[in-house]
Amino acid sequence: MVIGLDSETKEITENEVAIEVRQLHKWFRGNHVLRGLDLKIRAGTSTAIVGGSGAGKSVLLKHIIGLAKPASGNVFVFGEELTGKTGRQLEAIQRRFAMVFQGSALLNSLTVAENIGLGLTEQRRLSKRQIDAIVREKLSLVGLEGKGSQLPGELSGGMKKRVGIARALAMDPDLLLFDEPTTGLDPVMAERIDALIDELKKKLKKTTVIVTHDMDSAFKLADHIAMIYEGKIAEEGSPEEFWANTNPVVEEFISRFKRQGTKHTP
């Protein structure tokens, strides 16, 4: 059985730039959060965007997906400019993305299965039977078989995150964005979510962007790490390059992690 939406998108080649951010500026109540940020994310790779609290990581993510409008600058998705697009044009680009939110952002009035199938149900392209099959498949993919009839309020934080991931995967996106996937979880659950993202990355080979301040997750999951500092990308590179980076800003940020010497050292 074919599960998932018919892809209307063109074939994505390796090394193609999936997301390009040019000179992005954003102000919030007089606070200059993003100050001419430039970033390129290649298709099929996994990029971690790291930085301290309030550095603008989540703000950048919201600009990439078109949920926030920049003060100036541009965002391109597979070469198509996102900035300034509204209505159906914006929705067409947004359909290529799926995002897993920090707080999971599940609709509390809907069951787990309804949450996962929500996007497909509202698109009205597939029958209920097809949507049910996709929901069952995604639930099994995130290890939550049999939980479809529960309400989000009955789930633990880690389970909610997994439902959020299943909901994102149900839309069969080209780009998967994770906003702080392990924040607020205990170490065991954080490890499980990391393992799930890693497994999905290997299995599905999607372009993923992970916003996190958890360096353990970043080193374990990313092919490329970019660090935001003072509204710009201060440093970027492979995990090995990032580990060996001598920029004091990077050194300070990962010093605690280096001292702990965890098993995910690149």
Added chain:
Amino acid sequence: MSNAGRTKFGRCFIVLGNGFLNFSQSVGEMCQLLAATILWCRAVFKNLDKVLSQMAQVGADTLPIATLTAVFVGFVLALQTGVALQTYGQEANIGAVVALSMTRELGPVLTAILVIGRIGAAITAEIATMSVSEEVDALKTLGINPVRYLVMPRFIACVTMLPILVIYVNLIGVIGGAAVAKAYFGVPFLLYVENIEDWLTIGDIGQGVVKAAVFGVIISIVSCHRGLVTVGGPGEVGLATTNSVVFSFVSVYIFNYFVTRLWLLG
């Protein structure tokens, strides 16, 4: 003027100016939301489940409190007018006074107040909670337009159910008045009804129904807008709900005057 005086005047000017700017921005955004909602009304039949569910909440669930309010307002109206009319031996006209007061003014305004308190506050609290927990953003990333999914069903429910509620409230108020007229002033039910027939025109009922539909537009748009623009946490949800209720009350009072003026003087 001293420096201190100038500074105080300057601050006062800034506060007033900011207040005016915020108010103008809100009104502009509400007009935009109204236009977008009217455009999305074309999708009403595809979203009939959501629309009917909202209609049940606005209409059927409001009936008990509407009945209680209407019957006591009818009692009081009949008592007050009965005592005054008795002085001139005009108790037979209690029916006309009660019916005209209910249909033209009290029915629509009291129903609007009930719906603002019961439904408008709930709409703002629900949508504001969804906004601060990123559920509205999640809808957008799933390709679901929040105006179609959240606002349009509530708009149609308020605009259609408020006039029906008003007709019901008018009827119950008039029946309450009849009971008091009979019990305390000895006005027979038939005489009470004949008196209403002599005075009440279809235009009086129409005036109340038109007002109710206008109030339905105001309540739904104000409540949804205040919810959608909420950012922050639980504190902001409470604040948004209070703002929404106050804004709706004031708007209903103002529009009540203008609709009455248009109706009576053209």
